[in-house]
Amino acid sequence: MLLESELQNQHVDQFGLLLRTLRQDACLTQEELAERSGVSVRTISDMERGRTRRPHRKSVSLLGRALRVEGMTREGFRRLARDAAARAESSRPGVATVVEWLREVLVEAPARQRGLGEPAGPRVVQLVGDSGVGKAAVVIQASTHFQRHFPDGQFYVNARESTTLVGHLSGVLGIEPDVERLRAVLHSHRALLVLDNVTDARQVCPLLTAGGACAIIVISSRELSLFDGVWTIDLRSLDPLPSASFV
Secondary structure (H helix, E strand, O other): OOHHHOOOHHOOOOOOOOHHHHHOOOOOOOOHHHHHOOEEEEEEEEOOOOOOOOOOOHHHHHHHHHHHOHHHHHHHHHHHHHHHHHHHHOOOOHHOOOOOOHHHHHHHHHHHHHHOOOOOOOEEEEOOOOOOOHHHHHHHHHHHHOHHHOOOOEEEEHHHOOOHHHHHHHHHOOOOOOHHHHHHHHOOOOOOOEEEEOOOHHHHHOOOOOOOEEEEEEEEEEOOOOOOOOEEEEHOOOOOOOOOOOO
């Protein structure tokens, strides 16, 4: 299975390699570079590994300043970041590619971590996009392909129609509306949960745990600040799709 970082072209690899080389030449750890630049450790790590499709201009500038790159080196640093962003914009993945990313993050990676005895991260993916940009097609295909991996069920909840997600989900799962009880169930049940039309990270953050058996797909019209380890996929970059609806 290929993650987004593994689907990027050579420019992304070159940018990540250059960033890592400059950091190591400066005898800095990722944590030290983060402190010096104001860019988070997670962002630096993702850039170095090619996981950032569109390096943010401000982050690139802050990193360049912190690494004291000048002249041709600074221009090359910026050019590779621009090339990475341009390539990401032109790549425009389709539904099948996004479903493969979901499989890797929600199914394959946690299985590998368990097999190696490593602590598992959160089985959470955030899909960003308004209606009409393919979210239904993505979720329908994902739920179909992943069904055998989640024998405890697949649940769809429209946050727009819920007073509180805790109460709505508790009702769906047949338990008392208590956040700790709900977290325990989500942690132990091998279920796939789709939370659609989420507008505020505070709606879902109390429900999310690391290392649980439940996989969660959060859908929002804008990127939410959840927590480290949550993958975000921008559905607005998808190729044109056939119409689809939730059933």
